[in-house]
Amino acid sequence: MKKEYRDFDGEIISRKTIEHCIDSPDSETYRIVVDGRRVGSVILKINNETNHNELEILFVSPEEHTKGIGYGAWQAVEALHPEKKFGKPARHISKSAISISM
Secondary structure, three states: OHHHHHHOOOOOOOHHHHHHHHHOOOEEEEEEEEOOEEEEEEEEEOOOOOOOOEEEEEEEOHHHOOOOHHHHHHHHHHHHOOOOOOOOOOOOOOOOOEEEEO
16 A cells, blocks of 8 residues: 555645645644654644534655654644544554644
8 A cells, every 4th residue: 555655746735725724723733753854734623612623634755654753743633732622533653752832
């Protein structure tokens, strides 16, 4: 499956979709940083009134796939928002040296 991502020449997520998610007034956008390198992004939709919160986009560079970075980023999101409710990721992978920043 990893090879399929590397061979894909088109857009996986359109720029329009990304910009729409970032520009939404209830969105929070974070960079995924590993060892000082930017390797992805997370965009959350936070609804403080209903507490119905969503993961809009979680993107990790194809070169960094299968290293647990996406799950590590999700753990960082949950640590930043312990009071918020989000669905749980499907896979549990251990990863420690991941941070997210605005």
